[in-house]
């Protein structure tokens with residue numbers, strides 16, 4: 001797609017950690033409503049790319065723009081419009097699931113928060129755990145809470161790092177529907193996944209990273225066809 005129409009644009013972006021080239025120079029543009037899957041084996045650079053894409057980390061070379069302006073996590077526009085489900089648990093241990101969501105609703109001035117929270121708790125099978133603190137949740141329930149937090153707030157760009165992790169098959173199917181619905185409501189979605197079916201069913205486009213380099217790009221079917229069926233990716 002053309003960079004001009006992109007909401008998120010990475011140009012010549014690379015990231016090195018000392019001698020290690022975690023990400024080799026690549027370009028990526030994601031348009032509103034577009035759903036893009038990042039594939040690649042462990043250590044191929046997916047999380048590195050996502051951290052750079054949300055402004056949490058800076059590239060060694062290249063530029064990242066969000067809606068035409070340099071991407072920075074500290075930018076109030078970015079805070080208001082970019083939702084991230086990453087690998088870090090940003091929860092407060094003493095707040096219940098519901099209180100976490102209430103905090104998100106206040107921080108983002110969510111209209112009619114009670115109805116939105118109730119709906120997300122139901123959709124994420126968390127209603128029975130609304131008054132539980134995160135330390136008592138299973139890992140899948142914790143992941144569901146993180147997803148609910150991202151889906152409660154307004155967003156034009158949604159970045160997800162292996163959102164399927166820890167989810168059971170039913171919750172994973174629900175996640176696939178959620179990602180598809182995000183694109184339909186105009187949100188640009190970039191998600192890293194090890195789950196081929198999630199990429200196949202949800203993404204318009206897929207990128208395959210191999211040792212930090214862009215190894216393939218195309219429709220999910222095209223990219224998945226390049227993978228060794230026996231490989232772990």
Ligand SMILES: Nc1ncnc2c1ncn2[C@@H]1O[C@H](COP(=O)(O)OP(=O)(O)OP(=O)(O)O)[C@@H](O)[C@H]1O
Pocket residue numbers: 017020021022040041042043044045046047048049
């Ligand atoms: N802070 C860091 N310091 C040094 N090396 C790092 C750092 N972060 C990532 N790396 C290295 O960069 C490479 C890419 O890591 P990254 O986490 O992006 O991979 P990934 O594709 O997300 O892997 P996984 O599927 O296992 O989550 C790895 O070799 C990793 O060791």
